Amino acid sequence: MKRVLIIVAFFAGLVGIWQAVCAAGIWSPVLLPEPLTVGRYLWAAILDGSLAESAWVTSKRLLIGYAIGCLLGLPMGLLTARSRWLSDTVGVLALGLQTLPSVCWVPLALLWFGQSEAAMLFVVVMGTLWSVLIAVDNGVRNLPPIYVRAARTMGSQGFHTLRSVILPASLPYVVSGMKQGWAFAWRSLMAAEIYVTILTGYGLGHLLHFGRELNSMDQVIGVMLVIVLIGLLADKVLFSPWERFLHHRWGTAKA
Amino acid sequence: MSVTDELQNIAPAKLIVEGVSKTFSSRSGKVQALDNVSLEVGEGEFVCLVGPSGCGKSTLLNLIAGLEKPDSGRLLANGNPVNGPGRDRMVMFQEHALFPWLDVTGNVMFSLRLKPGLTEKERQDVAAYYLKLVGLERFAHSNIHELSGGMKQRVALARALAPNPRVLLMDEPFAALDAMTREQLYTDIQRIWAARKKTIIFVTHNVREAVCLGDRVVLFSRNPGRIREQFKVELPRPRDINSVELAAHSTEITRALKSHHVAQEVAE
Numbered sequence: 202m203k204r205v206l207i208i209v210a211f212f213a214g215l216v217g218i219w220q221a222v223c224a225a226g227i228w229s230p231v232l233l234p235e236p237l238t239v240g241r242y243l244w245a246a247i248l249d250g251s252l253a254e255s256a257w258v259t260s261k262r263l264l265i266g267y268a269i270g271c272l273l274g275l276p277m278g279l280l281t282a283r284s285r286w287l288s289d290t291v292g293v294l295a296l297g298l299q300t301l302p303s304v305c306w307v308p309l310a311l312l313w314f315g316q317s318e319a320a321m322l323f324v325v326v327m328g329t330l331w332s333v334l335i336a337v338d339n340g341v342r343n344l345p346p347i348y349v350r351a352a353r354t355m356g357s358q359g360f361h362t363l364r365s366v367i368l369p370a371s372l373p374y375v376v377s378g379m380k381q382g383w384a385f386a387w388r389s390l391m392a393a394e395i396y397v398t399i400l401t402g403y404g405l406g407h408l409l410h411f412g413r414e415l416n417s418m419d420q421v422i423g424v425m426l427v428i429v430l431i432g433l434l435a436d437k438v439l440f441s442p443w444e445r446f447l448h449h450r451w452g453t454a455k456a
Numbered sequence: 457m458s459v460t461d462e463l464q465n466i467a468p469a470k471l472i473v474e475g476v477s478k479t480f481s482s483r484s485g486k487v488q489a490l491d492n493v494s495l496e497v498g499e500g501e502f503v504c505l506v507g508p509s510g511c512g513k514s515t516l517l518n519l520i521a522g523l524e525k526p527d528s529g530r531l532l533a534n535g536n537p538v539n540g541p542g543r544d545r546m547v548m549f550q551e552h553a554l555f556p557w558l559d560v561t562g563n564v565m566f567s568l569r570l571k572p573g574l575t576e577k578e579r580q581d582v583a584a585y586y587l588k589l590v591g592l593e594r595f596a597h598s599n600i601h602e603l604s605g606g607m608k609q610r611v612a613l614a615r616a617l618a619p620n621p622r623v624l625l626m627d628e629p630f631a632a633l634d635a636m637t638r639e640q641l642y643t644d645i646q647r648i649w650a651a652r653k654k655t656i657i658f659v660t661h662n663v664r665e666a667v668c669l670g671d672r673v674v675l676f677s678r679n680p681g682r683i684r685e686q687f688k689v690e691l692p693r694p695r696d697i698n699s700v701e702l703a704a705h706s707t708e709i710t711r712a713l714k715s716h717h718v719a720q721e722v723a724e
Contacts (some may be wrong), residue, residue, distance in 0.1 A: 275570075345551075347551055347553045348555065350523055350553070351547070351549065353541045354522075354523065354546060355543070356619075357566075365566070370557065450559070450601065452601030
């Protein structure tokens with residue numbers, strides 16, 4: 202209860218300062234609208250459905266692309282960690298591509314797929330895949346060999362070892378890799394949406410871009426707030442349960 | 457199969473090691489961990505392997521466990537050649553090797569789930585039985601990181617006992633524990649050995665520990681790893697590590713160990 206109070210007080214304080222700065226009239230309201238103006242924009246955007254639609258378009262791209270990236274990255278990471286041959290080829294490729302900021306895939310994606318959903322998905326997958334792959338690879342390599350030995354004495358082998366020992370044992374790495382992959386995917390998608398108009402649907406990035414085109418700062422700030430909220434929500438919904446589990450079982454530090 | 461059947465004592469196995477050699481190549485050259493080692497362990501016998509580090513005693517344990525293969529010679533467990541790990545020979549390692557992603561019961565269940573012919577409920581009951589046997593029934597749902605070193609080794613023991621093996625291979629399981637915890641475990645392991653009738657091979661470099669636990673103490677020398685001498689320990693059980701008689705025995709064996717050691721140093 203006390204924690205909730207502190208959180209509420211902190212954010213109320215921030216809005217209060219914002220309001221006070223506006224009231225002081227240092228900057229033109231065109232550049233710094235009042236909190237209430239932003240609130241009015243958000244309310245209108247909720248009522249006319251534009252906000253929900255954009256949020257949906259963006260989330261859909263993100264979730265589908267992210268899921269594909271994880272589904273590809275997880276087995277590929279397991280394979281590169283277990284095979285010298287694959288680690289010298291795919292592993293090196295992954296390491297190289299991971300250093301490439303994923304927004305750099307946008308021009309390529311546009312030329313290949315046009316201004317379409319496929320281009321957006323491609324960018325998100327590229328943002329996710331390599332960091333998940335490398336994290337899983339890393340996790341499996343750092344596995345204490347004693348786990349697999351102990352499992353072997355108990356009759357575990359082959360796929361059972363992979364599923365029941367190697368994968369759960371590298372979970373701390375896998376979760377942090379998936380988190381990093383999420384961060385890359387989310388950032389690159391936003392950059393792509395602001396940067397190019399995708400004809401098949403307007404995401405939050407487009408809404409932000411239109412806000413700038415129209416010189417309407419209330420829309421810019423409002424959409425930014427929504428983007429922050431979605432990021433926070435994703436963190437809480439997608440990763441917090443895993444991190445709580447890791448903390449509980451492994452005794453790792455609280456995230 | 458019912459839980460009562462599952463918990464029946466199974467006949468302990470006889471182990472035969474015949475002319476086994478094993479060489480490891482490392483960057484600094486070849487190390488002959490075992491050179492033509494032969495050893496016979498009777499059904500239900502408690503044998504302790506003692507020797508300096510690098511004398512191949514752990515290697516022998518790994519060979520019996522089936523985790524490694526010998527260069528030459530053969531190993532028989534209950535008359536069957538050892539071709540790989542098997543549920544009839546369970547291992548307890550120096551590091552507890554428990555799985556941190558499972559709780560205490562989950563760890564014991566891991567070995568049981570790999571054993572066919574039992575229902576989930578039966579496995580739960582068997583796991584509960586062994587946790588009680590090692591005195592951890594109150595910690596059935598604790599996480600591994602919450603346990604002390606001694607408790608972790610107890611879980612590892614329960615996990616190794618759970619599939620009802622015929623042989624228990626213990627690789628310096630108490631080396632990392634403090635003296636008080638160790639002494640309690642000496643008492644418990646003797647009680648459990650009496651209750652569950654296993655053939656046990658116990659690797660240690662602590663002579664007193666070996667005398668306290670073993671029916672027989674086998675002395676190894678290193679470089680190359682060979683069996684030097686064997687001692688029968690015929691003290692009554694349960695044995696107390698602090699008893700005078702036990703100390704007398706271990707002094708004798710320590711002396712033998714040292715003389716081999718000195719002879720070897722001179723020879724080198």
